[in-house]
Amino acid sequence: MARAPKIGLVSLGCPKALVDSERILTTLRAQGYTFSPDYDGADVVIVNTCGFLDSAKAESLDAIGEALNENGRVIVTGCLGVEEKLIRDTHPKVLAVTGPHQYEAVVNAVHAAVPPVHDPKLDLVPPQGLRLTPRHYAYLKISEGCNNRCSFCIIPSIRGDLVSRPVASVLYEAERLVKAGTKELLVISQDTSAYGVDLKYATSKFHGRDVPAKFYELSKELGDLGAWVRLHYVYPYPHVDAVIALMAEGKVLPYLDIPFQHASPSVLKAMRRPANQEKTLDRIKSWRRTCPELAIRSTFIVGFPGETEEDFEMLLDWIEEAGIDRTGCFEFEPVGGAKANDLPGAVPDEVKTERWERLMEVARDVSAARLAQKVGQTIEVLVDDVRPADNVAIGRSKWDAPEVDGTVILSDAGGIAPGQMLSAIVTDSDEYDLYARPVAAN
Numbered sequence: 001m002a003r004a005p006k007i008g009l010v011s012l013g014c015p016k017a018l019v020d021s022e023r024i025l026t027t028l029r030a031q032g033y034t035f036s037p038d039y040d041g042a043d044v045v046i047v048n049t050c051g052f053l054d055s056a057k058a059e060s061l062d063a064i065g066e067a068l069n070e071n072g073r074v075i076v077t078g079c080l081g082v083e084e085k086l087i088r089d090t091h092p093k094v095l096a097v098t099g100p101h102q103y104e105a106v107v108n109a110v111h112a113a114v115p116p117v118h119d120p121k122l123d124l125v126p127p128q129g130l131r132l133t134p135r136h137y138a139y140l141k142i143s144e145g146c147n148n149r150c151s152f153c154i155i156p157s158i159r160g161d162l163v164s165r166p167v168a169s170v171l172y173e174a175e176r177l178v179k180a181g182t183k184e185l186l187v188i189s190q191d192t193s194a195y196g197v198d199l200k201y202a203t204s205k206f207h208g209r210d211v212p213a214k215f216y217e218l219s220k221e222l223g224d225l226g227a228w229v230r231l232h233y234v235y236p237y238p239h240v241d242a243v244i245a246l247m248a249e250g251k252v253l254p255y256l257d258i259p260f261q262h263a264s265p266s267v268l269k270a271m272r273r274p275a276n277q278e279k280t281l282d283r284i285k286s287w288r289r290t291c292p293e294l295a296i297r298s299t300f301i302v303g304f305p306g307e308t309e310e311d312f313e314m315l316l317d318w319i320e321e322a323g324i325d326r327t328g329c330f331e332f333e334p335v336g337g338a339k340a341n342d343l344p345g346a347v348p349d350e351v352k353t354e355r356w357e358r359l360m361e362v363a364r365d366v367s368a369a370r371l372a373q374k375v376g377q378t379i380e381v382l383v384d385d386v387r388p389a390d391n392v393a394i395g396r397s398k399w400d401a402p403e404v405d406g407t408v409i410l411s412d413a414g415g416i417a418p419g420q421m422l423s424a425i426v427t428d429s430d431e432y433d434l435y436a437r438p439v440a441a442n
């Protein structure tokens with residue numbers, strides 16, 4: 001029998017791109033392909049690119065070059081795929097270029113490069129698909145595209161307007177994942193709180209019940225599956241308030257990832273941000289009254305065109321007053337094709353860097369103060385990794401998303417395994433992490 005063809009994959013970019021890679025792999029695996037962890041063993045290499053910032057484009061072009069040097073047979077997909085000319089001008093030897101979410105086109109390009117070999121033993125694929133994240137957590141993509149038009153962003157021109165998945169399709173996928181051992185579902189999209197708008201909130205049947213494609217109902221149904229449910233890319237629209245009540249009930253993790261990007265009304269206006277309401281601070285305070293455990297993660301852009309020192313100081317005060325638990329910060333970078341590039345009032349690079357440093361200092365202080373409040377508490381920890389030589393395990397609390405947030409460093413970690421959920425008492429904290437000791441099970 002012929003050897004199963006082997007595919008290499010380089011996945012760049014955000015969790016949304018990771019989900020695309022997983023879908024491509026799942027389809028190919030179902031068709032009998034296997035995968036190679038290195039360039040040498042692969043018959044062809046797929047590079048899933050990111051094209052969001054110019055720095056990400058450069059990284060993607062470098063990755064394509066590396067794959068060509070190391071292997072020679074390369075198929076390009078993902079966000080940068082919309083710039084086929086740029087890719088082909090830089091790397092004329094690539095075999096095919098496809099854009100984001102063109103799963104079929106990628107798979108066809110793979111077929112053209114290395115035809116599939118049918119083998120019923122190899123064609124089997126686990127029902128939950130193949131994932132690139134560890135078994136115990138999984139990203140759940142609920143929609144593609146975005147109806148907003150933020151002036152610094154080209155995602156809508158790459159990915160189009162919002163297209164939500166039917167709610168039953170999302171729920172069945174989530175259920176399969178949980179049955180296969182997933183303990184944490186990370187809900188992702190470009191604008192999670194807008195879920196279902198394009199479907200006019202149409203219902204679909206989940207185990208015979210009509211469920212509307214709405215943010216609240218989706219969150220509630222996911223919460224009933226028994227895994228941690230973490231919500232990313234939420235905007236502070238009024239209907240988010242009801243989901244905070246689900247957090248207080250323990251159905252959904254008390255965690256919100258809201259990319260606020262700024263706090264000054266004039267900068268937010270120039271950014272054309274959705275849900276740009278003056279009352280956001282009041283809303284956050286009322287959320288914290290409903291769910292005192294709530295942790296908020298956010299990202300901010302400093303040095304946006306027209307940002308004055310006054311705007312920036314307003315942002316620093318706002319981060320402190322809102323008590324943003326987890327902060328990411330970027331210096332404004334013009335993205336080819338974005339409207340913000342034409343705005344007046346460019347901020348010099350050294351001012352951007354200085355503001356970035358000042359913001360991160362404030363963010364660290366806020367984070368450290370909020371984490372210090374957890375010392376002495378008994379918390380649930382999901383273990384990601386163990387280091388037996390040090391008798392230490394690395395896990396996360398309900399307030400930490402993988403990859404982007406802090407961790408919980410567990411001492412006395414003998415007998416602990418990745419994927420385990422356990423109780424631990426917090427003994428110390430620093431700027432980003434908690435330190436804890438497992439509580440012996442009865």
Ligand code: SF4
Pocket residue numbers: 146147148149150153154155156190191274
């Ligand atoms: S909400 Fe704004 S930043 Fe986010 S994807 Fe949509 S347009 Fe881009």
